[in-house]
Amino acid sequence: MDLGIKGKRAVVCASSKGLGRGCAEALAAAGVSLVMNARGAEALEATAAEIRSEYGVDVVTVAADVSTEEGRAALLEAAGDADILVNNAGGPPPGMWHDWDREDFIKALDANMLAPIALIKALVPGMMDRGWGRVVNITSQSVKAPIPVLGLSNSARAGLTGYVAGTSRQVAAKGVTINNLLPGIHATDRADALDGGVVKAQGISLEEARANRAATIPAGRYGTREEFGATCAFLCSVHAGFIVGQNLLLDGGATNATI
Secondary structure, eight states: OOOSOTTOEEEESSOSSHHHHHHHHHHHHTTOEEEEEESOHHHHHHHHHHHHHHHOOOEEEEEOOTTSHHHHHHHHHHHOSOSEEEEOOOOOOOOOGGGOOHHHHHHHHIIIIIHHHHHHHHHHHHHHHHTOEEEEEEOOGGGTSOOGGGHHHHHHHHHHHHHHHHHHHHHGGGTEEEEEEEEOOBSSHHHHHHHHHHHHHHTOOHHHHHHHHHTTSTTSSOBOHHHHHHHHHHHTSGGGTTOOSOEEEESTTOSOOOO
16 A cells, blocks of 8 residues: 655654654665664664665664753754654653652653653644644553553553544644554563563563563554554555544554444
8 A cells, every 4th residue: 555655754752662663664674765763772773774774764773861851952963854753762661559659650750741742842833834734643451441550651641642533623723633552562672671570570481471471462462563553654645634632552462442
């Protein structure tokens, strides 16, 4: 399918690895030029070089922490008149409700709620002026069904979801859509970290931890960054203009809900 976005420009956060990289690759395959961001410069440059070589699109890199004002300023300077924004950030560490204090919540909010909102506020007005734009926020299946050990993530990502619910409906008439992708477990570093926590807590092997988690997923496996990226690229396409303010689960059926 021709996504109709060849020649557009996309900002993709946390795109050196994992789901962010999957999104960057899928957009590049559709002919979209990229402004790629991550905190680690070495991995970011390596991924950007691979994407340039594979897809022949222009790729600008910004190694920065967008949860800081300085990091966002650097990214926005490179973004220019971006047509597409993919918000993404690694989740806060797992724990239990009694483990976290105010500073832990502030860090989670900065990374997973306030930074995406700041980038939306900075880039969406230009999209509205030009009459077209796409914003996709990578959140989590936990906004549909909370995960007890991910309380920091549950809280911050739910806050972003509420913001998007109202904002998306205020900008849609200008040709700009804002939607959220809610991943379950995918074969990424984040899954490795979570499975590693299970290994320590239960005294089992990593292979056992992965098998046990996969058994809880109706699809019987972890997702891949490629299929996640393809879904993101579709939401960024010309075919998705009537999809507004939605929360799309990509979890292999793991969230047991009717709606």
